[in-house]
Amino acid sequence: MLFLMLFIVFIIAAVFIMNLEPCLCECGRAEYNRNGGCCPMCAKGSRVYRHCTEDTSTTCVPCLESTYTAEANGLEKCSTCSVCDSGKIKMKCTSSSDTVCEPLEGYHCIDENRDSCTQAVEHKTCSPGQYIKEKGTALKDTICHVCAAGTYSNGSLQTCQPHSKCEGLGIEEIKPGTNSSDVECGTIVSVPVIGGILGVVALVVIIVGVGMTLKKKYKPVPPAGKDVVKCGAQKRAGCHASQELTKVFNVKVKAKALLSHVKAKAVFKIAHYISPAY
Numbered sequence: 001m002l003f004l005m006l007f008i009v010f011i012i013a014a015v016f017i018m019n020l021e022p023c024l025c026e027c028g029r030a031e032y033n034r035n036g037g038c039c040p041m042c043a044k045g046s047r048v049y050r051h052c053t054e055d056t057s058t059t060c061v062p063c064l065e066s067t068y069t070a071e072a073n074g075l076e077k078c079s080t081c082s083v084c085d086s087g088k089i090k091m092k093c094t095s096s097s098d099t100v101c102e103p104l105e106g107y108h109c110i111d112e113n114r115d116s117c118t119q120a121v122e123h124k125t126c127s128p129g130q131y132i133k134e135k136g137t138a139l140k141d142t143i144c145h146v147c148a149a150g151t152y153s154n155g156s157l158q159t160c161q162p163h164s165k166c167e168g169l170g171i172e173e174i175k176p177g178t179n180s181s182d183v184e185c186g187t188i189v190s191v192p193v194i195g196g197i198l199g200v201v202a203l204v205v206i207i208v209g210v211g212m213t214l215k216k217k218y219k220p221v222p223p224a225g226k227d228v229v230k231c232g233a234q235k236r237a238g239c240h241a242s243q244e245l246t247k248v249f250n251v252k253v254k255a256k257a258l259l260s261h262v263k264a265k266a267v268f269k270i271a272h273y274i275s276p277a278y
Helices: 002-018 191-217 236-274
Strands: 031-034 037-040 046-050 059-062 089-091 107-113 116-122 130-134 143-146 172-175 184-186
């Protein structure tokens, strides 16, 4: 009795297995599953126009312009070609391959897909005090390094520059250099020198003021030989006044000469203090 029951169970299981759907079977490498059946794939560069049936094979059509399929497929629609930035198309899109893009100038790629850059970031900018050890490319970022002691860079140089030597130029160091700026050179003017320059300027101003005052107070005396009044032909008082005016004229002439001399010396001294090499 037990043997009969086991035989019946075996028969039922065998019938069940024989009636399983074909979907339990895997499709081949060049096939795709369609409603439990396996259909032949379309080649890359094309798509499915009509799926296979029991009596017909898969019908395929080429991808339209600006669309593609890169592998054998069972797709009903081709993929849209990627759009690159202007002038950055490395390889144009075809029916069987997507567009290959490259980064813009000054950027490097951080994410690639099939040799095409899908995401890029701007190159690093070196800070003042650093120099560019390696320039950035389409595939890698810029590499910056700090300048060594005694050199400087504003961040845009490929090598750090040595600080200037003020002594070699015959001038003094006003401000020490840093790793981002050069030494500042120049002539340091001492307090006594500044006082001397101010004194000369003050003297020139006083002399000019005196000259202007004399010019306003006294009128010019005619030169000798032009309407000069001789004492013997005039009254005593008139002759005395003429002599006084002549003296004033002579004083004014001497003052002008002195003023010109002082001005020349002052200009020379100022030029000498400002530029010792003059």
